[in-house]
Amino acid sequence: MNRTTLSAVLLAALTAMSTVAMVQHGYLAIFEAAFTSSSAMQLGLDLVCALSLVGLWMVEDAREKGLSVWPWLVAIPFLGSLAPLAYVVYAHFAAPHGASARTSSSPA
Numbered sequence: 001m002n003r004t005t006l007s008a009v010l011l012a013a014l015t016a017m018s019t020v021a022m023v024q025h026g027y028l029a030i031f032e033a034a035f036t037s038s039s040a041m042q043l044g045l046d047l048v049c050a051l052s053l054v055g056l057w058m059v060e061d062a063r064e065k066g067l068s069v070w071p072w073l074v075a076i077p078f079l080g081s082l083a084p085l086a087y088v089v090y091a092h093f094a095a096p097h098g099a100s101a102r103t104s105s106s107p108a
Helices: 003-025 027-035 039-063 068-079 081-092
Strands: none
Touching: 003 027, 003 081, 027 039, 039 068, 039 081, 068 081
């Protein structure tokens, strides 16, 4: 399974789960949960660190492909991992063929 297909599958699954969570608890409750305990706060901070690194990778990837990454970066604080997953799918279809020689690159 290639990166775009995997990203699309994860995007669909995470969107469904996020929708259920928001319907059941509301948008702000998702963020409030990050401050209920020190362990929840640690998970929240870990997610912020990971998404920051992914954002840096997105900037580099978009630059190589000649794409605008700013809408996706702005979406990260509001949508979390949904934004980078959507970016990977978008970049696959929006980038001209042969725009990136590093199709197997990863943010890790």
